[in-house]
Amino acid sequence: MLWITAEEALSRLGTKPQTLYANVSRGRIRAKPDPADPRRSLYQADDVKRLSERHAGRRQSAAVAADAIRWGDPVLPTTISTISNERLFYRGRDAVELCEHATLEEVAALLWDTESVRVAAGGAGSSGATRMA
Incomplete structure (x- = not known):
């Protein structure tokens, strides 16, 4: 198993540190203490790769909103x-x-x-x- 630093994981994911830590707490990315410095963590490279590939296929919310507006004002009928x-x-x-x-x-x-x-x-x-x- 290949383990990478937080900086490497953040670079591959393109996210904020808080998002990395949230993925660890949710069990999406495995982490372990860094043997060289127990105050730091190392992250399982395969987990980071899997998440980065999954997010690469998603459209950004700004792009989705722009597409909706190109069709005209979005209209969502409600009871109100x-x-x-x-x-x-x-x-x-x-x-x-x-x-x-x-x-x-x-x-x-x-x-x-x-x-x-x-x-x-x-x-x-x-x-x-x-x-x-």
Whole structure:
């Protein structure tokens, strides 16, 4: 078995020391104390090679995001919001219509999927908020 220094392992992996140590703690890379200096560790070269080859085939997240944007804005329909026919909807309600007629609190209640909320201006000591059924 060939053992390499941390510097060699980091160079081959192209990662930060924290990532190397995380891979050791997760059992992906075997390590042992360096006989010449027990404060240092040596790393199993085959484990480092296997991980470096595995990561070489992955696309960087920046490249994935750039590809998604080239196709247009990424659209992921959810129960909270979706875009359909170039219109934004919150929980199935047209956002343009909501902004014309609903209060901020009503839209917040819709997004939070709660009962309607009415906020009344209150005097000193008043909580100011009441729930509408």
